[in-house]
Amino acid sequence: MNKRLTAQSADGKTIPAPWLCQSVIWVGNIPLILVVCPSLRMISCCHNSGIAKMQDRYDGHANSLDGPVSHGFAVTPDDMTELSEVTRAIYVGVGGALSVVLLSGAAVTLQGVVAGTLLPLRVRQVRASGTSASAIVGVV
Known part of the structure; x- marks a missing residue:
């Protein structure tokens, strides 16, 4: 997903920058979003509580050979x-x-x-x- 966000420059100024969302990593129920800004050659990780975790019907089930694949x-x-x-x-x-x-x-x-x-x-x-x-x- 492409999104227009702002970045903080080395001298403290806020500047607009095109960020590309690379991946979302879930830590419990907290999403951490890894984003890359090619024009500034930056990688950042931010928290976005606006993203809801997808429901997982099998979250409480043990992995088994006849169960659904998780990875x-x-x-x-x-x-x-x-x-x-x-x-x-x-x-x-x-x-x-x-x-x-x-x-x-x-x-x-x-x-x-x-x-x-x-x-x-x-x-x-x-x-x-x-x-x-x-x-x-x-x-x-």
Whole structure:
């Protein structure tokens, strides 16, 4: 969203500046808005109590493999690097073989994974060697 706001210059003057809202981070029920002003080369974080937090029907429910997904991230297979967090499932968009290291540390390769499959696997690493599947998403 583009918004016309003002900024404080180094000498204390208030000047108009085009701000671009980058993201909203919720801390409890308080929204913190990260904004960027390219013309002033500034990044700022501000509080806006005018934004209402979206209702979440599942807020009080525990995460489970058959419950709704709350977060996902793209996975790039790599033989050296572990994922940023352990998954509760892996989605495979383009089928093939999937070589993973499970939460327990066991290394397994699943052959013939069909495109569009959601596998309920607690994965800590997706290895490049042995993986021919692609468009992989980690689900938490």
